[in-house]
Amino acid sequence: MIWERVTMAWYDTAVFYQIYPLGLCGCAHENDGQPTPGAFAKLNAWAEHASKDLGCTAIYIGPLFESGSHGYDTIDYRRVDRRLGTNEEFREFVANCHARGQKVIVDGVFNHVGRDFFAFKDLQANRENSRYKDWFCDVNFWGNNEYNDGFSYGNWGGFNLLVKLNQRNPEVQNYHYDTIRFWVDAFDIDGIRLDAADVLDFDFMKGLRRLANEVKPEFWLMGEVIHGDYSRWANPEMLHSVTNYELHKGLWSGHNDHNYFEIAHTMRRLQGLCHDTRLYTFSDNHDVERLPNKLRNKAHIRHIAILVYTLWGIPSIYYGSEFGIEGKKEWGSDWPLRPCLELDKFRDDLTTNPVTSVYAALGRLKAEYPALSWGEVKELQLTTQCYAFARVLDGKALVAVFNNGDGPAEMEFQLPVEANTATDLLADTVGAENVMVSLASGRMKVQLPSNYATVLRLD
Structure with missing residues (x-):
């Protein structure tokens, strides 16, 4: 399949950095109405880090609307959560991101x-009336x-x-x-990530797409969808994109099972x-x-970072993942x-952490190589x-090569383009x-160390 550059929308080349603001800023888990001192200064610093150190061109920050607890129980759609x-x-914050060349959703x-x-x-107060x-x-x-309540819903x-x-x-x-x-109008945001898009009404999402085309050029709609035929949601009449949970699962289980067929099949199917x-x-x-909690071999974090950036899609980093931090659900x-997280505690990682280093390098490659x-x-x-x-x-051509085995591997295949060096x-x-x-x-041989991956440029 040949991909044509029929559009040049910002999201076609974007690298996203996802921030969960209530967590990053250490806000109270239940909304007590009290602001967290310095929250937006901290959020701005992390967005700046995403741009300067990682090359991220877009920030997905949310949930952001006023809510009662975790952010997805919205109370006021027209107000930033006062804990932030x-x-x-x-x-x-949005103006600062835009000044750095970052979009905000x-x-x-x-x-x-x-x-x-x-x-x-x-409804609680007036019931039937x-x-x-x-x-x-x-x-x-x-x-x-x-x-x-005296009623159900x-x-x-x-x-x-x-x-x-x-x-x-x-x-x-x-x-x-x-x-x-x-x-x-109030903040000049560049898009919306639709929570629980897999249970939203389809006609409603079509209305959202018509509105997106009106409110701002290249206003982006991305939906949270877990399973199914993603084209039902992501198409010219509805959303521009959806979350690729199918590939997400393949990325870690394909490495744990030493089975690249799962990842390759997923991409062909999608x-x-x-x-x-x-x-x-x-x-x-x-x-x-977090990825380190799911991988049997943490060396494969490098492989997965490369796959996220080199396969067809819109790559994203979840805050802290560029440092290889762990995170596991506890008691549900x-x-x-x-x-x-405090950014200052990770300053040394920028020069010493292999995970941070590969994410930073991939950001540079994404910007340099169309x-x-x-x-x-x-x-x-x-x-x-x-x-x-x-x-x-x-x-x-750029060639991504991967070895998930515990021993060295030699690969040989036909060159995708004419080349003399790599x-x-x-x-x-x-x-x-x-x-x-x-x-x-016209052939290419690559000898890879055990549990290693990289990206080669053909010249």
């Missing part, structure tokens, strides 16, 4: 609200719940803390449309379904355990995945232990090892 600060401080939790949302409070009773799904005034995930909105209701739709207009749509690619995020809580954004993906060799593919553009573009990273490459008679 004020609307004015966020406006300055935020969470839009449009499927459900918290119990303190104004319309639900009205509430003008907002049709804003919510499956309201049953003959039922009850653990809060003893639809929710998300079985949690009555998260009240399901009726997205078929035109008033609800227009309320959310106005929310997006507000965040664009390209068959989604064609040239770029999916949002990640190794970990605020809902899943996600907060250990969303830690409070093939990593636009190049055709050509599979060159595939075994359970070894994987090689090229990104080819305008007669030039250069290891990650040879200067911390912990880099020697890779032997020879080119002859």
Whole structure:
């Protein structure tokens, strides 16, 4: 399949840095109404680090709207969570990001609200007489719940803390449309990540796409979708992209099982379904355990970072992952995945940590080589232990090579383009090892050390 540069939207070449602000800033887990001192100064410092040290061109920060606890039980769609600060401080944060050349997207939790949302409070007070009773799904005034509301209602995930909105209701739709207009007009944001997009109404998402086309050029809609045919959500009528959980699973389990067929098959399947749509690619995020906690061999963090940046998609880094930090769910809580971190404690990592070094180098490669954004993906060799593919553009190629085995491996395959020499573009990273490459008679031989991966430029 040949990928054509038919558009040059900012998100086509973006590298995202994801920040979970309530966790990073050490905010109270329950909203006590008190701001965390210096929160936005800290967030700005991390966004600057993402730009300067890692080459990230976009910030996904969220959840951000006023909520009762973890951020996804929204109380006020027009206010920054007061634990973080004020609307004015966020406006300055976005301006700082834009000055650095970074786009900013935020969470839009449009499927459900918290119990303190104004319309639900009205429903509690006025029951059958509430003008907002049709804003919510499956309201049953003959039922009850653990809060003893004297009625029951639809929710998300079985949690009555998260009240399901009726997205078929035109008033609800227009309320959310106005929310997006507000965040664009007041803060100049560049996109929305739609929480729980896999349960959002399809017609509602089509309305969001029409609105996105109106509010700002190249306003980006990305949806949280776990399983299924991603093209049902990511297509010209609905969302620009969705979270690539299918590849996320393959990235770590394919290495744990020494099975590159899983990763290669996943990419073939997704390209068959989604064609040239770029999916949002990640190794970990605020809902899943950190990569070091899932890998049997932490040396494979390097492999997965390279795959995230070199496969077809939109690469992203979850804050702290560039330092190889751990994070594991405890007693069903996600907060250990969303830690409070101090950037100063990681300053030495910029020059000594192999994980940090490879992420920084990949950011530079992404900026320097258009093939990593636009190049055709050509599979060159595939075994359970070894994987090689090229990104080819305008007669030039970058070749990513991987060995997940505990012993050295030799690979041989046909050159994807005419070339005389090969250069290891990650040879200067911390912990880099020697890779032997020879080119002859249109063939390429690569000798990789055990549990090692790199990116080669063909000249």
